[in-house]
Structure formats: structure tokens, C-alpha cells
Amino acid sequence: MPRAPSFDKIVTKAAPHVPYFTPRQPAPAGSFRGAHEAPLLFTPLRIRNIHLANRIGVSPMCLYSAAHDGAATDYHLIHYGQYALRGPSLVIMESVAVTPAGRITPHCLGIYSDTQKAQLKRIVDFYHSQGKVIGPQLSHAGMRSSCLPLFYDECDCPVDDERGGWLEEVEGPSVSAEFPHSRALGAGRIARIVSAFKEAARASIVDCGFDFIEIHAAHGFLIHQFMSPLGNKRTDRYGGSFENRIRLLMEVLDAVREVRAETGRDFPIFVRISASDNDESNERSWRLADSVRLAPLLAAHGADLIDVSSGGMQAAHAPHISQRDMARRIKRTVERTCLVSAVGGITDGKLAEDLLQQNYCDLCLAARGFLKEPGMVERWADQLGADIQMNLQDGWCFGKVWD
Structure with missing residues (x-):
């Protein structure tokens, strides 16, 4: 003990x-500080130019709480700020749309x-503090x-113009019976969306100061809609074959990588995928074998x-x-060639440690667990007998003192 x-x-x-004043922390909360060897869960991880104090992260969670102009509010500063003060080494923010019509x-x-x-940037600055x-x-x-936000309706209920929606601007890979108001994207519109991802990545790194970018290619949203035969019925260069259906994702990834080169900032790029449409018996769905094929390309x-x-x-x-x-x-x-994160029901420190030790993943993410228990990492550390850094304002209450 120091x-x-x-x-x-x-x-x-x-x-x-x-x-404003907040004390400089001796080390990020969640850093291992014991005298013995750290559990793998509490060993550092470097990804390009970022250094993670441990292998625990907060997974993206849609909050549906932005202002009508799509701007974050004090709610977001408080919600995300709680994790900056606690033990996870990184946070992936919720879905951030690259165009007005791209908002959920x-x-x-x-x-x-x-x-x-x-x-x-206010949120990012607090994290960096x-x-x-x-x-x-x-x-x-x-x-x-x-x-509608899913806390009102869990069935993607459309919002018309009178309630602040934009149904006349909704577009996807193909015409959809489930979303009859959606139109099929033309090639020119696809190119503009790729450009929007690139500009959003540049704004994230240069204007906001974010540390990394995650591309959302999962959960039935646009890029996943192109990838899965369940959503993509196109017959052009963006539809049909595996190579065509992943084309949009690869173009977006290449565009974000160009930002890395153009800005000279060696930030990491994450890609979230739905590894399966959870319909493995259906050959006309996206299946785990497709993701195994996709991974080396990413x-x-x-x-x-x-x-x-x-x-x-x-x-x-x-x-x-x-x-x-x-x-x-x-x-x-x-x-x-690439790191992998796992998510889904990871609410126990011993389970997270086992996943790392057995080579399931390099990083453990959790979402709902953190909603119920913002201090979950501290409990995991106790389960594994790991002495970890807490922020000064909280740690002294537990008898932790500092060099």
C-alpha cells in the first residue's frame, strides 16, 4: 500500500x-496498484496511440436524450461522466449520427x-481531465x-413530420415491407453517406478530441442492412454477392482510415458488427461464417x-x-492482426477474467451491467483480489492513500 x-x-x-477545478488524479481510476501480479483483466492494453488502464469498457447504449438539434446536453455529461470517475478504462458513446436523416x-x-x-467536446474534455x-x-x-425512442415503443414505430420526424428522407439499401416509407438509395446518395462518415470521423478527432472511432455496422442499421441479405435485395455493385454486400462497410472503413492518414493522428478504429442475424439455419441471413470471412478483411x-x-x-x-x-x-x-471485444451478460469479474484467459477476447465490454451498477469494476476487482486505483474524491473513504 502506498x-x-x-x-x-x-x-x-x-x-x-x-x-474548473477538479484534482489531478495520480492515475486513471481502474489502474492496478497491487504489489503482486495483476489479473489479466487489470493489465494495461495499448491500441495505437491510446493506453487503456485495464481490459474493461462500457459498451454503447442508446439514450434518446439529445436536444431537438441532435446536440448533447448536461444529461449526457452527467451520464457519461460517472464512468470517467469509475473503473472502466474506456467508454464507447452511444450511436452518433453522421447526417440529420441518419438519426434513429x-x-x-x-x-x-x-x-x-x-x-x-465538453464530455471529451472531462474524460481527459x-x-x-x-x-x-x-x-x-x-x-x-x-x-420513436425505444423506451416508448420497441417496434421501430415511425415518427411523422408533425412530431419532428423526416419520413420523406428515410432511405435504405432496398425497398422494405417493414419500413414502407423507406426508399432505396441511389449510388450518388451512397457516396455522400460515405463522405459523411469521413467528415464525422474528422470532426470527432480534430474538433471534439475523441480518442478513437467506432463504426456502427451492427444491429440492423444502415451498414448492417447492406451486409445482410435480409435487408439487401439490390442487384447492383452493392448487392447480391458477399463482396458487394460488404462494399459499403469497406468504403466507410477506408474513408475513416484516410482521416487517420490526413490528420497524422494515429487513432484506433473499432468496427462493431452483428456477427450473426441470429438465424443460423437461414442461408439468406448474415451468419457467423460470414463474419469469420469478413474479419480478416476488416x-x-x-x-x-x-x-x-x-x-x-x-x-x-x-x-x-x-x-x-x-x-x-x-x-x-x-x-x-486485430483485437476483438466480447459483450453480452458480462456482469461478473471472474467470468470476464476467464474470457480473457481462455482467449475469447482482448477486451470485455458491458452495458446493462453498468446501468445498474456504475461501480461494477470495483466489485470485479474485489472478486479477483485486485487493488485498483479509485479517484481521489472516493478512494480516501476506503482507506486508500497516495504517493
């Missing part, structure tokens, strides 16, 4: 990046206006845009981490294969 400093030598130091709901975040960027890492999940909802095109989830293209289907097993299959495919 010794308490002599009081006559204490100099109060302010944390950087914010215009009228209350989803965007990153295409100066107001939006300024509000997001605590020595923490945060990045946005850039997305376009496609034919599932202009819907690595070859510059992805640093594949964030493995599942489902979203159809009414809720329980996965026949657990998301952890999906992550393990994908990790075996890209063992030496």
Missing part, C-alpha cells in the same frame, strides 16, 4: 482540459453541426431512422478492434450461439 505523503509537501494540482430518433445525437461538436479514454460510435440508421483495411455483438435485422431472436462464442471464433481468425 504511504501517505507528508502534509507539508502536499501541493494541490488541478486536472487539465477543464476550466429525433432525440439521437449527431456530429454534423458546430453546436453538436461543442457539446460533445480524469485520464480516461472515450470515442463515439458513428452511425447511420438507414431505413430504421425517424422512429483487419486488412485498418480496423484495430472488432466489437462483436449480434442480431438486429429482424424481430428479437435469441442467438443460437452465444455472443462470447462468436467473439472467440472471430478472434481465432484474426489472432495476430
Whole structure:
């Protein structure tokens, strides 16, 4: 245990990046500080230019709480701020739309206006004041845009213009019986959406100061709609074959990678995929074998981490294969070229440690667990007998003192 400093030598130091006082932390909360060897869960991980204090992250969670102009509010600063003060080493923000029409709901975040960027930067600056890492999940909802927040309706109920929607602007890969107001995207519109992802990535890194980018290619939104035969009925170069159906994702990934080269900032790129439509018996769905085939291509095109989830293209289907097993299959495919994260019901420290030790993944993500228990990482550390750093304001209450 570190010794308490002599009081006559204490100099109060302010944390950087914010215009108000908060004490400079001796190390990011969640850092291992024990004398013995750390559990794998609490060992650092470097991904390009970011350094993670441990292998635990907060998975994206839609909050549907943005202002009507798509800007973050104090709600987001408080919601995300709680994790900056606690033990997870990184946070992937909720879906952040790259265009106004790409929002899931009228209350989803965007990153295409100066107001939006300024509000997001407040959150990023607070994270950096605590020595923490945060990045946005850039997305376009496609034919599932202009819907009600799911806390009102879990069936993608469309929102008309009178209630702040934009049904006349909703577009996807193909005409859809489920979303009859959606139109099929033309090639020119697809190119503009790719450009919007690129500009959103640039704004994220340059204007907002985010540490990494996640491309949302999962859960039935636009890129996943193109990937899955359940949503893609096209006959042009974006439809039909596997290579054509993944074309939009690869173009977006290449565009974001160009930002890395053009800005000279070596930020990591994550890609979240639905590893399966959870309909493995259906040859006309996206299946785990497709994701295993896709993974090396993502690595070859510059992805640093594949964030493995599942489902979203159809009414809720329980996965026949657990998301952890999906992550393990994908990790075996890209063992030496790309990192892999696992998510889904990881609410126990021993389980998370086992997943890492047994090579299911490199990083454990959780979402609902953190909603119920923001201090979940501290409990995991107790389960594994790991002494971890807490922020100064909380840690002293537990008898932790600092050099």
C-alpha cells in the first residue's frame, strides 16, 4: 500500500482540459496498484496511440436524450461522466449520427453541426481531465431512422413530420415491407453517406478530441442492412454477392482510415458488427461464417478492434450461439492482426477474467451491467483480489492513500 505523503509537501494540482477545478488524479481510476501480479483483466492494453488502464469498457447504449438539434446536453455529461470517475478504462458513446436523416430518433445525437461538436467536446474534455479514454460510435440508421425512442415503443414505430420526424428522407439499401416509407438509395446518395462518415470521423478527432472511432455496422442499421441479405435485395455493385454486400462497410472503413492518414493522428478504429442475424439455419441471413470471412478483411483495411455483438435485422431472436462464442471464433481468425471485444451478460469479474484467459477476447465490454451498477469494476476487482486505483474524491473513504 502506498504511504501517505507528508502534509507539508502536499501541493494541490488541478486536472487539465477543464476550466474548473477538479484534482489531478495520480492515475486513471481502474489502474492496478497491487504489489503482486495483476489479473489479466487489470493489465494495461495499448491500441495505437491510446493506453487503456485495464481490459474493461462500457459498451454503447442508446439514450434518446439529445436536444431537438441532435446536440448533447448536461444529461449526457452527467451520464457519461460517472464512468470517467469509475473503473472502466474506456467508454464507447452511444450511436452518433453522421447526417440529420441518419438519426434513429429525433432525440439521437449527431456530429454534423458546430453546436453538436461543442457539446460533445465538453464530455471529451472531462474524460481527459480524469485520464480516461472515450470515442463515439458513428452511425447511420438507414431505413430504421425517424422512429420513436425505444423506451416508448420497441417496434421501430415511425415518427411523422408533425412530431419532428423526416419520413420523406428515410432511405435504405432496398425497398422494405417493414419500413414502407423507406426508399432505396441511389449510388450518388451512397457516396455522400460515405463522405459523411469521413467528415464525422474528422470532426470527432480534430474538433471534439475523441480518442478513437467506432463504426456502427451492427444491429440492423444502415451498414448492417447492406451486409445482410435480409435487408439487401439490390442487384447492383452493392448487392447480391458477399463482396458487394460488404462494399459499403469497406468504403466507410477506408474513408475513416484516410482521416487517420490526413490528420497524422494515429487513432484506433473499432468496427462493431452483428456477427450473426441470429438465424443460423437461414442461408439468406448474415451468419457467423460470414463474419469469420469478413474479419480478416476488416483487419486488412485498418480496423484495430472488432466489437462483436449480434442480431438486429429482424424481430428479437435469441442467438443460437452465444455472443462470447462468436467473439472467440472471430478472434481465432484474426489472432495476430486485430483485437476483438466480447459483450453480452458480462456482469461478473471472474467470468470476464476467464474470457480473457481462455482467449475469447482482448477486451470485455458491458452495458446493462453498468446501468445498474456504475461501480461494477470495483466489485470485479474485489472478486479477483485486485487493488485498483479509485479517484481521489472516493478512494480516501476506503482507506486508500497516495504517493
